[in-house]
Amino acid sequence: MRDTARVVAYARRIDDGQREDLHAVLRGLGADVTAASSATTPTYTVLTLDVGLAAAATAVRSGLARWTAASGVGAALVPSPTYAxxxxxxxxxxxxxxxxxxxxxxxxxxxxxxxxxxxxxxxxxxxxxxxxxxxxxxxxxxxxxxxxxxxxxxxxxxxxxxxxxxxxxxxxxxxxxxxxxxxxxxxxxxxxxxxxxxxxxxxxxxxxxxxxxxxxxxxxxxxxxxxxxxxxxxxxxxxxxxxxxxxxxxxxxxxxxxxxxxxxxxxxxxxxxxxxxxxxxxxxxxxxxxxxxx
Missing domain, CATH: 3.40.50.1000 (HAD superfamily/HAD-like)
Incomplete structure (x- = not known):
C-alpha cells in the first residue's frame, strides 16, 4: 500500500504550463496524483495535489526542490498527519x-x-x-x-x-x-x-x-x-x-x-x-x- 501525502505548490501565480510540468515531475518521481485543487488570492496562488508515494519522501522532496529551482514555484511535500x-x-x-x-x-x-x-x-x-x-x-x-x-x-x-x-x-x-x-x-x-x-x-x-x-x-x-x-x-x-x-x-x-x-x-x-x-x-x-x- 502506498503512503499518502500532499504536494502544495505556491507562487505569485502558477500558469497552466507549470501545473502540467509539476504533474509530469511527480509521475517521474513515482507519485500518483489522486486529487487536485487550487486557490487564488490577490497575492498568491496555491495548487494542492493529493498523491500516493512509491518512493521515499526524502527522494520526492529532493525532486521537488530541483523543480522549484528550475521553475521558481515553491513546492512542499506535506505528510498526511499534518493536514488530516x-x-x-x-x-x-x-x-x-x-x-x-x-x-x-x-x-x-x-x-x-x-x-x-x-x-x-x-x-x-x-x-x-x-x-x-x-x-x-x-x-x-x-x-x-x-x-x-x-x-x-x-x-x-x-x-x-x-x-x-x-x-x-x-x-x-x-x-x-x-x-x-x-x-x-x-x-x-x-x-x-x-x-x-x-x-x-x-x-x-x-x-x-x-x-x-x-x-x-x-x-x-x-x-x-x-x-x-x-x-x-x-x-x-x-x-x-x-x-x-x-x-x-x-x-x-x-x-x-x-x-x-x-x-x-x-x-x-x-x-x-x-x-x-x-x-x-x-x-x-x-x-x-x-x-x-x-
Whole structure:
C-alpha cells in the first residue's frame, strides 16, 4: 500500500504550463496524483495535489526542490498527519517571521547602536554565534534607555504579510496558535493580545526604576527552550507532534522546526532552509494554512 501525502505548490501565480510540468515531475518521481485543487488570492496562488508515494519522501522532496529551482514555484511535500482532520497546533517565531522587524534592533536604534546590534543579530541567526551569549551582548546596548521606548517600539511593529489571516484561520477552525521568541515579552504581550494567540513566550527585559538595565531577567529562550515549549504546548492541547507546524527563520529555530511534524523556513537563512521540511520564500505567511489543510 502506498503512503499518502500532499504536494502544495505556491507562487505569485502558477500558469497552466507549470501545473502540467509539476504533474509530469511527480509521475517521474513515482507519485500518483489522486486529487487536485487550487486557490487564488490577490497575492498568491496555491495548487494542492493529493498523491500516493512509491518512493521515499526524502527522494520526492529532493525532486521537488530541483523543480522549484528550475521553475521558481515553491513546492512542499506535506505528510498526511499534518493536514488530516483532528486537533492541530501552529507555533511560530516572532522577529522576521510573525513580524517584519527585529525588535532588539528597533530598541537599539533609540541608543544609536542599531547597526552594531544588527550585525550581531545576523551572525546569531546564521548560527555563527551562541544565541544566549549574543542576546546578552545585544541587550547590554540597551542599558539606560527609559522603559517608555518599549511602547514606541510596539507602535512601530508591522506584521508580516498574511500573518493575521493565518492566525485567524487556525483559531476559527478551533486550533491553537502560539509564538515562542528570543525577543522580549514586554513587546510581545500587546501583539499576542491583539491576535488572540493561545500562548506567547519570550525573554523578559529587566527594568528598574523605569529604566532598562541592559540585562535579561531569568533564563534565555534559546533553541532548546523553543523545542521544549513546542512539545509542552502540543501535549497540553492533546496534539500529536505530527500535527504541529512550526515556522521560523533563524538558527535559534532549528530545534523547534525539527520537533514539529512540518518545519517551515520562512524567508530564512541558508542553514535553516537546508534543514527545514519546507522553504517558504513567498513572503506571505497565509500560505502556511494550506499545509494544514485549512
Amino acid at each position: 482532520p483532528g486537533p492541530k497546533l501552529l507555533i511560530m517565531d516572532v522577529d522576521s517571521t510573525l513580524i517584519r522587524q527585529e525588535v532588539i534592533e528597533l530598541l537599539a536604534a533609540h541608543a544609536g547602536r542599531e547597526a552594531e546590534v544588527a550585525a550581531v543579530t545576523e551572525a546569531a541567526m546564521r548560527g555563527e554565534l551562541d544565541f544566549a551569549q549574543s542576546l546578552h551582548h545585544r541587550v547590554r546596548a540597551l542599558e539606560g534607555l527609559p522603559a517608555t521606548v518599549i511602547g514606541e517600539v510596539v507602535d512601530r511593529i508591522r506584521l508580516s504579510d498574511g500573518a493575521e489571516d493565518l492566525v485567524a484561520a487556525y483559531l476559527h477552525a478551533g486550533h491553537r496558535v502560539g509564538v515562542v521568541s528570543g525577543g522580549f515579552s514586554q513587546v510581545l504581550a500587546p501583539l499576542a493580545e491583539r491576535l488572540r494567540l493561545s500562548f506567547a513566550k519570550a525573554n523578559d527585559l529587566e527594568i528598574l526604576d523605569g529604566t532598562l538595565t541592559g540585562r535579561v531577567a531569568g533564563a534565555v529562550v534559546d533553541r532548546r527552550e523553543k523545542a521544549r515549549t513546542l512539545r509542552a504546548e502540543a501535549d497540553r492541547a492533546g496534539v500529536r507532534p505530527e500535527a504541529v507546524i512550526a515556522v521560523g527563520d533563524g538558527a535559534n529555530d532549528l530545534d523547534m522546526l525539527g520537533a514539529a511534524g512540518l518545519g517551515v523556513a520562512f524567508n530564512a537563512k541558508p542553514a535553516v532552509r537546508a534543514a527545514a521540511d519546507v522553504a517558504l520564500d513567498l513572503p506571505d505567511l497565509d500560505v502556511v494554512r494550506h499545509f494544514a489543510g485549512l
